[in-house]
Amino acid sequence: MSDSEAVQEARGDMGATAPINLLGLPLARMQILFAELGEKPFRAQQMLKWIHHAGVTDFNEMTNFSVALRQRLSEIAEIRPPEIVAQQDSVDGTRKWAVRVEGGGLVETVLIPDGQRATLCVSSQVGCSLDCSFCSTGKQGFQRDLTAAEIVGQVWLAINSYDAFQSGKGRVVTNVVMMGMGEPLLNFDNVVDAMDLMMEDLAYGISKRRVTLSTSGVVPALDRLADVSDVSLAISLHAPNDELRNQLVPINRRYPISMLLDSARRYIDSRSDKKRVVTIEYTLIAGVNDSTELAAELAELLQGYPCKINLIPFNPFSQSDYTRPSGNAVSRFWQVLVDRGFIVTVRTTRGDDIDAACGQLVGDVVDRTRRSARYRDSHKPQPVKMLG
Ligand code: SF4
Secondary structure (H helix, E strand, C coil): CCCCHHHHHHHHHHCCCCCEEHHHCCHHHHHHHHHHCCCCCHHHHHHHHHHHHCCCCCHHHCCCCCHHHHHHHHHHEECCCCEEEEEEECCCCCEEEEEECCCCCEEEEEEEEECCEEEEECCCEEECCCCCCCCCCHHHCEEEECCHHHHHHHHHHHHHHCCCCCCCCCCCCCEEEECCCCCHHHHHHHHHHHHHHHHCCCCCCCCHHHEEEEECCCHHHHHHHHHHCCCEEEEECCCCCHHHHHHHCHHHHCCCHHHHHHHHHHHHHCCCCCCCCEEEEEEECCCCCCCHHHHHHHHHHHCCCCEEEEEEECCCCCCCCCCCCCHHHHHHHHHHHHHCCCCEEECCCCCHHHCCCCCHHHHHHHHHHHHHHHCCCCCCCCCCEECC
16 A cells, blocks of 8 residues: 555655654644545544553554554554663652754653642754753754654653653643743644644643743744734743844844734734733843842833733853842842732742753753763762663
Protein backbone atom coordinates (compact mmCIF):
# COMPACT_ATOMS: atom_id res chain seq x y z
CA MET A 1 0.00 0.00 0.00
CA SER A 2 1.43 3.43 -0.84
CA ASP A 3 1.40 6.15 1.76
CA SER A 4 -1.62 8.43 1.78
CA GLU A 5 -1.50 12.23 1.63
CA ALA A 6 -2.35 12.36 5.34
CA VAL A 7 0.59 10.11 6.15
CA GLN A 8 2.88 12.26 4.03
CA GLU A 9 1.57 15.47 5.59
CA ALA A 10 1.99 14.06 9.09
CA ARG A 11 5.62 13.30 8.28
CA GLY A 12 6.14 16.96 7.47
CA ASP A 13 9.77 17.78 6.84
CA MET A 14 11.02 14.45 8.13
CA GLY A 15 11.45 12.77 4.77
CA ALA A 16 9.37 10.39 2.72
CA THR A 17 10.28 7.24 4.63
CA ALA A 18 10.58 8.53 8.20
CA PRO A 19 8.02 7.08 10.60
CA ILE A 20 5.42 9.61 11.79
CA ASN A 21 5.80 10.41 15.46
CA LEU A 22 2.18 10.17 16.65
CA LEU A 23 3.08 11.88 19.93
CA GLY A 24 2.68 15.29 18.28
CA LEU A 25 -0.49 14.75 16.21
CA PRO A 26 -3.53 16.72 17.41
CA LEU A 27 -6.93 14.99 17.29
CA ALA A 28 -8.04 16.41 13.93
CA ARG A 29 -4.86 15.27 12.16
CA MET A 30 -4.96 11.91 13.94
CA GLN A 31 -8.52 11.41 12.65
CA ILE A 32 -7.45 12.18 9.10
CA LEU A 33 -4.61 9.71 9.42
CA PHE A 34 -6.87 6.92 10.69
CA ALA A 35 -9.47 7.70 8.00
CA GLU A 36 -6.75 7.30 5.39
CA LEU A 37 -5.95 3.93 6.96
CA GLY A 38 -9.61 2.95 6.49
CA GLU A 39 -10.40 3.17 10.21
CA LYS A 40 -13.29 4.83 12.06
CA PRO A 41 -12.64 8.27 13.68
CA PHE A 42 -12.98 6.87 17.22
CA ARG A 43 -9.71 4.99 16.65
CA ALA A 44 -7.96 8.38 16.70
CA GLN A 45 -9.51 9.11 20.08
CA GLN A 46 -8.36 5.74 21.37
CA MET A 47 -4.85 6.44 20.13
CA LEU A 48 -4.68 9.80 21.92
CA LYS A 49 -5.74 8.11 25.15
CA TRP A 50 -3.15 5.37 24.77
CA ILE A 51 -0.37 7.91 24.25
CA HIS A 52 -1.31 10.76 26.57
CA HIS A 53 -3.44 9.12 29.27
CA ALA A 54 -1.77 5.72 29.51
CA GLY A 55 1.75 6.70 28.42
CA VAL A 56 1.94 3.71 26.05
CA THR A 57 4.57 3.88 23.30
CA ASP A 58 4.37 0.29 21.98
CA PHE A 59 1.60 -0.43 19.44
CA ASN A 60 1.53 -4.06 20.60
CA GLU A 61 0.14 -2.95 23.98
CA MET A 62 -2.86 -1.28 22.31
CA THR A 63 -5.12 -4.23 22.86
CA ASN A 64 -8.29 -2.62 21.51
CA PHE A 65 -6.65 -2.33 18.05
CA SER A 66 -6.67 -5.31 15.68
CA VAL A 67 -3.39 -7.09 15.04
CA ALA A 68 -3.52 -5.91 11.41
CA LEU A 69 -3.92 -2.26 12.46
CA ARG A 70 -1.07 -2.53 14.96
CA GLN A 71 1.08 -4.03 12.23
CA ARG A 72 0.23 -1.24 9.76
CA LEU A 73 0.89 1.42 12.40
CA SER A 74 4.28 -0.05 13.20
CA GLU A 75 5.17 0.20 9.49
CA ILE A 76 4.44 3.91 9.15
CA ALA A 77 4.51 5.38 12.63
CA GLU A 78 6.14 5.47 16.04
CA ILE A 79 5.57 7.05 19.43
CA ARG A 80 8.90 8.48 20.45
CA PRO A 81 9.25 10.88 23.39
CA PRO A 82 12.41 12.99 23.66
CA GLU A 83 15.26 11.37 25.56
CA ILE A 84 16.23 12.56 29.04
CA VAL A 85 20.02 12.86 29.33
CA ALA A 86 20.28 14.61 32.68
CA GLN A 87 18.04 15.25 35.62
CA GLN A 88 18.47 17.50 38.62
CA ASP A 89 16.28 17.63 41.73
CA SER A 90 16.26 20.70 43.93
CA VAL A 91 15.74 20.50 47.67
CA ASP A 92 12.59 22.61 47.12
CA GLY A 93 11.04 19.95 44.83
CA THR A 94 11.87 21.61 41.52
CA ARG A 95 12.93 19.03 38.94
CA LYS A 96 14.84 19.95 35.82
CA TRP A 97 15.65 17.82 32.79
CA ALA A 98 18.07 18.21 29.90
CA VAL A 99 16.38 16.54 26.96
CA ARG A 100 18.03 15.32 23.77
CA VAL A 101 16.02 15.77 20.60
CA GLU A 102 16.37 14.38 17.08
CA GLY A 103 19.72 15.38 15.62
CA GLY A 104 21.44 15.68 19.01
CA GLY A 105 20.29 19.12 20.20
CA LEU A 106 19.55 19.66 23.88
CA VAL A 107 16.71 21.58 25.50
CA GLU A 108 15.53 22.09 29.04
CA THR A 109 12.27 21.39 30.82
CA VAL A 110 11.57 22.40 34.41
CA LEU A 111 8.75 21.32 36.74
CA ILE A 112 8.07 23.69 39.63
CA PRO A 113 5.67 22.30 42.26
CA ASP A 114 3.86 24.82 44.44
CA GLY A 115 1.18 23.41 46.74
CA GLN A 116 -1.62 21.96 44.62
CA ARG A 117 -0.12 23.46 41.49
CA ALA A 118 2.81 22.15 39.44
CA THR A 119 3.98 24.31 36.57
CA LEU A 120 5.97 22.85 33.71
CA CYS A 121 8.20 25.29 31.83
CA VAL A 122 8.44 23.95 28.27
CA SER A 123 10.98 24.74 25.52
CA SER A 124 10.00 25.41 21.92
CA GLN A 125 13.34 25.70 20.09
CA VAL A 126 16.89 24.39 20.39
CA GLY A 127 18.60 27.63 21.37
CA CYS A 128 17.14 30.96 20.29
CA SER A 129 17.93 33.56 17.65
CA LEU A 130 16.64 36.61 19.52
CA ASP A 131 19.62 37.09 21.84
CA CYS A 132 17.98 38.93 24.71
CA SER A 133 20.87 40.37 26.71
CA PHE A 134 19.89 38.75 30.05
CA CYS A 135 19.21 35.25 28.68
CA SER A 136 21.45 32.21 28.92
CA THR A 137 19.61 30.48 26.05
CA GLY A 138 20.16 33.46 23.74
CA LYS A 139 23.94 33.07 24.23
CA GLN A 140 23.75 29.55 22.72
CA GLY A 141 22.46 30.78 19.34
CA PHE A 142 19.69 29.11 17.37
CA GLN A 143 19.87 25.50 16.14
CA ARG A 144 16.36 24.50 15.11
CA ASP A 145 12.66 24.48 15.89
CA LEU A 146 11.29 21.63 17.98
CA THR A 147 8.62 19.45 16.41
CA ALA A 148 5.16 19.29 18.01
CA ALA A 149 6.09 15.82 19.33
CA GLU A 150 9.24 17.22 20.95
CA ILE A 151 7.26 20.05 22.58
CA VAL A 152 4.30 18.07 23.93
CA GLY A 153 6.74 15.23 24.62
CA GLN A 154 8.15 17.36 27.45
CA VAL A 155 4.77 17.06 29.22
CA TRP A 156 4.79 13.32 28.51
CA LEU A 157 8.27 12.82 29.96
CA ALA A 158 7.53 14.90 33.07
CA ILE A 159 4.54 12.69 33.89
CA ASN A 160 6.47 9.54 33.00
CA SER A 161 9.37 10.66 35.18
CA TYR A 162 7.10 10.35 38.22
CA ASP A 163 5.64 7.01 37.02
CA ALA A 164 2.30 8.81 37.07
CA PHE A 165 0.54 7.51 33.93
CA GLN A 166 -2.51 5.62 35.25
CA SER A 167 -0.93 5.39 38.68
CA GLY A 168 -3.57 7.39 40.52
CA LYS A 169 -0.86 9.67 41.89
CA GLY A 170 -2.81 12.76 40.82
CA ARG A 171 -1.81 15.31 38.25
CA VAL A 172 1.91 15.80 37.90
CA VAL A 173 1.48 18.83 35.61
CA THR A 174 -1.35 21.28 36.34
CA ASN A 175 0.01 24.30 34.43
CA VAL A 176 2.24 24.80 31.41
CA VAL A 177 4.20 27.91 30.49
CA MET A 178 5.80 28.10 27.05
CA MET A 179 8.67 29.99 28.62
CA GLY A 180 11.63 27.63 28.32
CA MET A 181 14.26 27.78 25.60
CA GLY A 182 13.26 29.53 22.39
CA GLU A 183 10.68 32.05 21.19
CA PRO A 184 7.46 30.04 20.76
CA LEU A 185 5.91 32.34 18.16
CA LEU A 186 8.89 31.75 15.85
CA ASN A 187 7.88 28.06 15.80
CA PHE A 188 4.22 28.84 15.33
CA ASP A 189 2.57 25.74 13.84
CA ASN A 190 4.36 23.20 16.03
CA VAL A 191 3.72 25.21 19.19
CA VAL A 192 0.01 25.58 18.33
CA ASP A 193 -0.32 21.83 17.68
CA ALA A 194 1.47 20.99 20.94
CA MET A 195 -0.64 23.42 22.97
CA ASP A 196 -3.79 21.95 21.39
CA LEU A 197 -2.76 18.57 22.77
CA MET A 198 -1.99 20.03 26.19
CA MET A 199 -5.58 21.39 26.35
CA GLU A 200 -7.27 18.40 24.63
CA ASP A 201 -9.34 16.30 27.05
CA LEU A 202 -8.26 13.11 25.28
CA ALA A 203 -4.65 14.10 25.98
CA TYR A 204 -3.66 16.25 29.01
CA GLY A 205 -6.88 18.25 29.49
CA ILE A 206 -5.21 21.33 30.96
CA SER A 207 -7.48 24.38 31.00
CA LYS A 208 -6.76 27.21 28.54
CA ARG A 209 -6.25 29.48 31.56
CA ARG A 210 -3.42 27.21 32.70
CA VAL A 211 -1.54 27.00 29.41
CA THR A 212 0.42 30.20 28.87
CA LEU A 213 2.41 31.28 25.85
CA SER A 214 5.11 33.80 26.66
CA THR A 215 6.51 35.91 23.83
CA SER A 216 9.21 38.53 23.55
CA GLY A 217 7.10 40.22 20.90
CA VAL A 218 6.83 38.67 17.44
CA VAL A 219 3.86 40.87 16.60
CA PRO A 220 2.69 39.42 13.24
CA ALA A 221 2.63 35.90 14.74
CA LEU A 222 0.84 37.16 17.84
CA ASP A 223 -1.83 38.65 15.60
CA ARG A 224 -2.24 35.24 13.92
CA LEU A 225 -2.46 33.41 17.24
CA ALA A 226 -5.86 34.92 18.01
CA ASP A 227 -7.37 33.00 15.07
CA VAL A 228 -6.07 29.56 16.02
CA SER A 229 -5.59 29.32 19.78
CA ASP A 230 -7.13 30.42 23.06
CA VAL A 231 -4.24 30.05 25.47
CA SER A 232 -3.27 32.60 28.09
CA LEU A 233 -0.73 35.20 27.09
CA ALA A 234 2.41 36.58 28.72
CA ILE A 235 4.59 39.35 27.32
CA SER A 236 8.30 39.50 28.17
CA LEU A 237 8.51 43.27 28.54
CA HIS A 238 11.46 43.94 30.90
CA ALA A 239 11.55 47.70 30.21
CA PRO A 240 9.04 50.57 30.15
CA ASN A 241 10.54 52.44 27.17
CA ASP A 242 11.91 51.53 23.75
CA GLU A 243 15.39 52.91 24.36
CA LEU A 244 16.01 50.49 27.24
CA ARG A 245 14.04 47.60 25.73
CA ASN A 246 16.04 47.86 22.49
CA GLN A 247 19.11 46.96 24.55
CA LEU A 248 17.53 44.14 26.52
CA VAL A 249 15.22 42.59 23.92
CA PRO A 250 16.63 43.34 20.43
CA ILE A 251 13.45 42.31 18.59
CA ASN A 252 11.97 45.49 20.08
CA ARG A 253 13.76 47.43 17.32
CA ARG A 254 11.46 45.74 14.83
CA TYR A 255 8.30 45.62 16.93
CA PRO A 256 8.41 48.40 19.53
CA ILE A 257 6.49 48.42 22.79
CA SER A 258 3.40 50.23 21.52
CA MET A 259 2.95 47.75 18.65
CA LEU A 260 3.43 44.82 21.01
CA LEU A 261 1.00 46.04 23.66
CA ASP A 262 -1.60 46.86 21.00
CA SER A 263 -1.28 43.37 19.51
CA ALA A 264 -1.57 41.70 22.93
CA ARG A 265 -4.62 43.81 23.69
CA ARG A 266 -6.26 42.74 20.43
CA TYR A 267 -5.63 39.13 21.43
CA ILE A 268 -7.20 39.61 24.85
CA ASP A 269 -10.14 41.64 23.51
CA SER A 270 -10.98 38.89 21.01
CA ARG A 271 -11.41 36.25 23.75
CA SER A 272 -14.92 35.21 24.67
CA ASP A 273 -13.91 35.31 28.34
CA LYS A 274 -13.72 39.03 29.06
CA LYS A 275 -11.90 38.54 32.36
CA ARG A 276 -8.65 37.49 30.68
CA VAL A 277 -5.61 39.71 31.17
CA VAL A 278 -2.05 39.77 29.80
CA THR A 279 0.74 38.77 32.18
CA ILE A 280 3.58 41.28 31.92
CA GLU A 281 6.90 39.60 32.69
CA TYR A 282 9.57 41.97 33.97
CA THR A 283 13.02 40.59 34.81
CA LEU A 284 14.62 42.89 37.37
CA ILE A 285 18.35 43.43 36.77
CA ALA A 286 20.39 45.36 39.34
CA GLY A 287 21.25 48.86 38.18
CA VAL A 288 19.74 48.30 34.72
CA ASN A 289 15.94 48.36 34.98
CA ASP A 290 15.15 48.16 38.70
CA SER A 291 14.93 51.82 39.75
CA THR A 292 11.77 53.32 41.25
CA GLU A 293 11.79 55.87 38.40
CA LEU A 294 11.46 53.05 35.89
CA ALA A 295 8.78 51.44 38.04
CA ALA A 296 6.82 54.71 37.85
CA GLU A 297 7.35 54.83 34.09
CA LEU A 298 6.11 51.23 33.81
CA ALA A 299 3.02 52.13 35.84
CA GLU A 300 2.38 55.06 33.51
CA LEU A 301 2.78 52.85 30.43
CA LEU A 302 0.40 50.18 31.71
CA GLN A 303 -2.23 52.44 33.30
CA GLY A 304 -5.62 51.10 32.21
CA TYR A 305 -4.07 48.13 30.41
CA PRO A 306 -5.69 44.72 31.15
CA CYS A 307 -2.73 43.09 32.86
CA LYS A 308 -1.07 41.70 35.91
CA ILE A 309 2.66 42.09 36.45
CA ASN A 310 5.14 39.37 37.34
CA LEU A 311 8.51 40.59 38.61
CA ILE A 312 11.38 38.12 38.14
CA PRO A 313 14.63 38.86 39.99
CA PHE A 314 17.44 38.09 37.52
CA ASN A 315 19.17 34.71 37.86
CA PRO A 316 22.89 35.27 37.27
CA PHE A 317 24.78 32.93 34.91
CA SER A 318 28.42 32.68 33.95
CA GLN A 319 28.42 34.52 30.59
CA SER A 320 26.55 37.52 31.96
CA ASP A 321 27.75 40.62 33.81
CA TYR A 322 24.27 41.36 35.11
CA THR A 323 23.47 40.80 38.77
CA ARG A 324 20.36 40.14 40.80
CA PRO A 325 18.88 43.16 42.59
CA SER A 326 18.71 43.24 46.37
CA GLY A 327 15.52 42.22 48.13
CA ASN A 328 15.02 45.90 49.07
CA ALA A 329 15.29 47.03 45.44
CA VAL A 330 12.70 44.41 44.41
CA SER A 331 10.38 45.54 47.24
CA ARG A 332 10.69 49.21 46.28
CA PHE A 333 9.90 48.45 42.62
CA TRP A 334 6.96 46.28 43.65
CA GLN A 335 5.60 48.96 46.00
CA VAL A 336 5.51 51.65 43.32
CA LEU A 337 3.37 49.40 41.12
CA VAL A 338 1.10 48.23 43.93
CA ASP A 339 0.54 51.84 44.99
CA ARG A 340 -0.69 52.54 41.44
CA GLY A 341 -3.27 49.78 41.74
CA PHE A 342 -1.59 46.93 39.83
CA ILE A 343 -1.72 43.27 40.77
CA VAL A 344 1.96 42.40 41.11
CA THR A 345 3.60 39.11 41.98
CA VAL A 346 7.29 38.49 42.58
CA ARG A 347 8.55 35.16 41.33
CA THR A 348 10.07 33.41 44.29
CA THR A 349 13.43 31.92 43.59
CA ARG A 350 13.07 28.19 42.98
CA GLY A 351 15.62 25.55 42.23
CA ASP A 352 18.55 27.83 43.11
CA ASP A 353 20.68 24.82 44.02
CA ILE A 354 20.18 23.40 40.50
CA ASP A 355 20.98 26.55 38.49
CA ALA A 356 17.55 28.02 38.00
CA ALA A 357 18.38 30.27 35.04
CA CYS A 358 16.92 28.86 31.85
CA GLY A 359 19.57 27.25 29.64
CA GLN A 360 22.05 26.51 32.41
CA LEU A 361 21.54 22.76 32.68
CA VAL A 362 22.04 22.38 28.95
CA GLY A 363 25.17 24.51 29.29
CA ASP A 364 26.39 22.19 32.03
CA VAL A 365 25.71 19.07 29.95
CA VAL A 366 27.44 20.49 26.87
CA ASP A 367 30.31 21.66 29.01
CA ARG A 368 30.52 18.24 30.63
CA THR A 369 30.66 16.56 27.24
CA ARG A 370 33.59 18.73 26.20
CA ARG A 371 35.40 18.20 29.45
CA SER A 372 34.78 14.49 29.23
CA ALA A 373 36.57 14.41 25.91
CA ARG A 374 39.56 16.16 27.42
CA TYR A 375 39.63 14.40 30.74
CA ARG A 376 38.18 11.01 29.95
CA ASP A 377 39.66 9.35 32.99
CA SER A 378 39.09 12.05 35.52
CA HIS A 379 36.42 11.57 38.14
CA LYS A 380 35.63 15.14 39.04
CA PRO A 381 32.34 15.54 40.89
CA GLN A 382 29.72 16.90 38.49
CA PRO A 383 26.64 18.97 39.21
CA VAL A 384 24.26 16.85 37.13
CA LYS A 385 23.15 13.25 37.42
CA MET A 386 23.65 11.68 34.01
CA LEU A 387 20.95 9.23 32.97
CA GLY A 388 22.06 8.23 29.53
S1 SF4 B 1 14.49 35.45 26.59
FE1 SF4 B 1 13.34 34.05 25.26
S2 SF4 B 1 13.26 35.15 23.29
FE2 SF4 B 1 14.90 36.13 24.47
S3 SF4 B 1 16.78 35.02 23.86
FE3 SF4 B 1 15.97 34.00 25.69
S4 SF4 B 1 14.74 32.31 24.89
FE4 SF4 B 1 15.03 33.78 23.21
